[in-house]
Amino acid sequence: MTYSSEEFRVACFTQAAKKHRFLQDFVDFGIEQGRVSGWKQAILLVLRERGVLSAFGNDLRISECDDPETLERWIKKATVVANVDELFD
Template identity: 35%
Template sequence: MDTSFYKSFMSEEIRDEGRAKGQAESILLVLEARGIDLPDETREKITSCDDPQLLRWWLSRAATATTIEEVLTGE
């Protein structure tokens, strides 16, 4: 069985996209659970982000923030 695809750049890119999508969904879930309202444009900003470090930072901020501005401040 040829496993070269699983080691390819394209395969890695697909995995990265999946990770980013999962992080974005986690951010939205935390914000929803905390009762923080999200305008549609902010929701789109989070779900379209593909920077894993930024998403991780937003997720950690979402755990303690009381407003969406606190989550996204200092990008």
């Protein structure tokens, strides 16, 4: 059976991807962790600049959250809440 150069390239890429999937999972995890860390920093910065964040416990609650959906919801709310308790509602 004869392969075209494109078919050969795709086959090689597929094999390489299978072999390196384990490494790619780590890369993907690192990218997601970086995104989560950035969201945490952004939430804290916005709340501090607005004078809304005051209690250490709230700062810690935000810093310890690793759920991307929760952080995305909080970052949207951080610009409009009157107090930090509203962020967590």
